[in-house]
Amino acid sequence: MVPPAVQFENVGIRYGMGPEVLRDLSFSIPPNSFQFLTGPSGAGKTTLLRLILLSIKPTRGLISVFGKDVSRISNDELTDVRRKMGVVFQEFRLLDHLTTYENVSLPLRVQGKDEASYRNEVVELLHWVGLGDRMHVLPPVLSGGEKQRAAIARALIVRPAMLLADEPTGNVDPSLARRLLRLFVELNRQGTSIVIATHDLGLMDLVDARRLVLGDGYLHIDG
């Protein structure tokens, strides 16, 4: 039996001595599934994505990602898990000293792959997201929408088993937003689990998918 891509059991997290920002989260993300993560601003969507991404640790509960219990995961396993994930950050997190091309190819470069083996693919993806003529440009010169597309391209370039996207269409026009959404759906059809954090109801209405709704620190699932 294939384990869920992500499994949460009674997970809670608090920052410092403050109250729990997320409480008793129990859900799973099956392989090859598509879901939206939604809720009002400040509900904890980004925190939940960071928990899935293993960039923060829960204060209680059990999280397993790709069948690995994250509380017992070794550094090597952690790297393997992250290489199976593509992530689009809300604030993009592009490296300002690298060109768009270098940013997008970064996940392949850190895996030690030879540039010749991925150059064509990166260029093609950059053209597809409309950054073909911006590949030699440093991120500070890019507009918000261009940065977002570069961040999305960086997440997609590794053909991840799971894509986590935090407000991936927040800075692009509706037309490109729909194209990107279609791309996510296409990726999902090819076997990638997709989690899109958004509060754009119009975007969510375009795809019939499960909705993980965060509110007051709790999660409930629609669909």
Next chain:
Amino acid sequence: MNFRRSRYRNTTTTDEGNPKKDKRPDWEKPIGPALGRGAPLVPVDSAGSRALMAVIAIMTFLAALCAGGAQIVASNSSEWRAAVSREVTIQVRPAPQRDIDADVQIATNLAAQYPGIKKAQAFTKEESERLLEPWLGTGLDFNDLPIPRLIVLELAGGAPPDFTNLRQQLQEQIPGTTLDDHALWMSRLSTMANTVIGVGIMLVVLVLGAVGLAVAFATRGTMAGNREVVEVLHLVGANDDFIAREFQRRFFKMSLKGSAMGAVAAIVMVLCFSLLSSIWRASATGEQLEALFGSFDFGWQGILAIIIVALIVSGITAVVSRATVRHFLTASN
């Protein structure tokens, strides 16, 4: 997912019939070989890097001078010891009712036939007097002075002769004769030379230690300043070793430049000293200085010592930066 066959593609048409105009979409045109600049993943803080490079250059310069100085002392002391240990001196003192020339001849013959001694060369009266001229001046009548006569023995190779027995035989045949095998002087010389060499090596080690500490602090500063970059690298799948290698590469390159500058400066300086020393050597002062301290003969061993020091500095930088990054990442995990 294959973006080349993606249904989101706008067009796939090509115009192979028109060689002048390539109407293929941009992504199907040949791609230049150098899209990636091989830019370091860790951003370079130029001011901090220059400061660290300057520190490394200065440290390398100092360490190289210490190493070069120690090498010169080692080389000269080795020459002194070799020269001194090849020679032994017999001193025949004038005594009442004895013919000193006959005594010198007896001692010379005895020593020349003694096993392990290659040659015995007696200084004539005139030669002995000439040895005193630098202290007593010229134009004096030395006939009234009881000037001892020296016999220089050149040793054959192999095991040293039995000096105790030779000394005893000389004493029996010519009372008041002494045999000086320079053992005491050599022991003091060796102690002095070894002390100077030890101090030189200790200074080199201290300077290298200071380089290590400077690099460790600089690496920690760079890590702290690039926390965001490190986190992004982790999140896109870089492991700790990859990140440590990136930092190591950056610091190693910087250190190579700094240590090369320091080494070149040190080599230029010693070559200048060599040149000046060869000019001074022609003067009387230079001769005396050379007699006292040995020649300023740097040679290829000295250059090699400086290059080795520069390489060690770069190696220390690479190892320390990598270890610091690994420690930092482990602690932050």
